[in-house]
Amino acid sequence: MAGVSRLQYTPEIKTVRIMCTGRIDPAMVARAFQKGLDGLMVVGCYFGDCHYISGNVQAKAKIDMTRKLFKYIGVNEERLAFRQCSSGEASVFVKLVTEFDEKIRDLGPLGGDGDRVKAPEIFGKLKAAEAVLAGEKIRWVMGKRTPFLETGNMYGEIFTEHEFNRAIDMIIVEEIEVQEILAKLKEGARSVKDLAGDLAIPSERIFRYITALKRKGMVALDNVTDRSPIFQLVPQEV
């Protein structure tokens, strides 16, 4: 409606049409940032007013989770926003895009002063983020969010939003660390101690992840050097 009302806003904003914000896939979001996007605003209907009933509720939950993950990996989470306005509220839309544009201008390009982690390291982090967001664990838990909060798990236990978010926080840390280990091992075989040094993660935790990855058949023992086992990636079928 901004166009029909001839309300002017910045040409920096480009739009990608989706039928409902429910279509927003966090993995795609991380991929876009990794490819050089500086800011993404998802604009959906108001809650209770969703043309697709509840797509916006799912989108908000996914964006909230992705923002947590961004914050954790050192990407300023303000670069990703979920906002709401109705299709008739031209002036609200213009206000939203104008504010967002100003925010992103303040932050500057991705991996600059606006972010805790700088370029080019930030792109590696985003690659790990994409793998996490495309991965089974976080998607499964996010998919179960509504049932967990509303009808409970298979034992009928209903979770509070707080409990659920705490679980998500933990999963984000674990999943990112696992992806970083896998990325490191892709560069070459390493020992637990090497990985702990490279990634600044305590070696007990690395050891736990490696054991789990070994059990899943994703990592295997390569050789033993100086009484230290060296692990390598097992090529996965695509």
Add this chain to the structure above:
Amino acid sequence: MPENNDQDIRIGVFICHCGSNIAGYLDMEALSDYAQTLPNVTFVQRNLYSCSEGGINEIKKGVEEQDLNRVVVASCTPRTHEPLFRSSCEEAGLNPYLFEMVNIRDQCSWVHMREKEDGTAKAKDLIRMGVAKAALLEPQESITSDVCARALVIGGGLAGMTASTALARRGYEVVLVEKEENLGGMLRRLHKLGPTMTDASDLMEEKIQEIVQHAKITVFTQSRVTAVQGFIGKFEADIETQSGVKKIDIGVILMATGGRAFVPEGLYGYDGQRVITQLEMEKLLNNGLDSDIKNVVMIQCVGSRNQERPYCSRICCQIAVKNAILTKDQIPDASVSILYRDMQMYGVENEEMFRDSKAKGVRYIHYDPARPPQTESDQVRVYHSLLGREMALPTDLVVLSTPLVAPEDAGITSQILRVPVDENGFFLEGHVKLKPLDFATDGIFLCGSARFPANIREVIAQGLGAASRASIPMSKGSVVVEPIISVLADEDACRGCGLCVALCPYGALEIRHTEKGRKVHVIDVACKGCGVCAATCYQHALTINSYTDQQLQAQIDAFLIDDI
């Protein structure tokens, strides 16, 4: 035919000037020169109006003569013009879903009117993004499904009865479900109906007779709908009747569950005797008022337009005025006062009724919600905001005008039908202006006070309207659905976990046992293509036609290429 294999993608880009709406603010020549350079683009043309007959013919000619297998129109908004351009492609022999629209008017020339250079650069970006997506578009076939010519009407009040009769007269079978012992709903409790002062019982009997006598209508009283499965054209409802649960196949559903008068417990000394509601007043009027009643005070907006119920129930003013007139008619020397905040008397006849009431001596006293009237045993004290002083009105009877509220079981009904309710518990239509009698879910319609408090005339109009809307798919016999829906793109990846099934707002997904084990199945006519399932699936097995991961990524990637 133009639908070639992937190696040979030939995209035609048509750039619309929209008169001066686009051409007046963007550099059109630069746009068409730029479009020529984009990958897979084999033909670019500018049109004064792409949507004019000439423009449409150019698009068709382009498809036929240039052997185009993808069409991009850079013009206005898909909301208004996508169907037109799609059908032009189809007429030229191109699958209509190999068309992509780029909005360089509403999203560019109209919103960057003072920045020709930046606006043109943005338009280039948008065209590049559209072309990138178009290259990956795949043909889609429209989905057709049969519609069972039987309607389920839930609620046997005026709205439900009106809709049922209207549908039956058109030759459709109707199953009418009423939870009470008798049909009639709220009408059964009313005396006379304003502004015409018709007897409610006359109208009700007339409606009931029509229902009972119509061979096409089956009525289940003291019954409830307990479960609904399926989708437009092929719903199956479980109806709990006096003689057990009946399973009925239906094509469409009409919600006419009405509203409920709010009972003002604890407000203004409500006791159901000396302080009553308008609904209780209807009964007194029907029985004939006790001639000892000489002083009647009515208080408006009791339990409405407050924090708990912020809405105006909008029919209570008419009811109060009507009952004030009827009181005056029965006891001409009675004093009747209406204490109001604002009088909601829309419509010519209601205005007339309002004037009549004043002519008959009904007094109107404005009160301020900050200083509400006080009811005492034999009087009401009210601060008259216009006179600026407190008045004491003697009373034999205080009548409270309370709002209609959503029925207690609206939440359950909403869950059974998977249709939304608003913040006040009333059912929410698909769109305020475009689909006022439809739910967002196809094949389910609503009318009467189930949506919002409505007076008799509105209820009848809505009942007829909803019946008319509901008869569209039934008269066609089939529904055609846009194929922009979820598809199981990678069947092997699907583990049949059901994560998506639980999240689907339309009940469009189900798990089926196949040769390959448990797999999700998309009920194509029920799916709306919101994408929640595709964005959630951890196996990336589901996708959305015309909005696949690859297509959206191509669009984003094209945006991030900076080649201008």
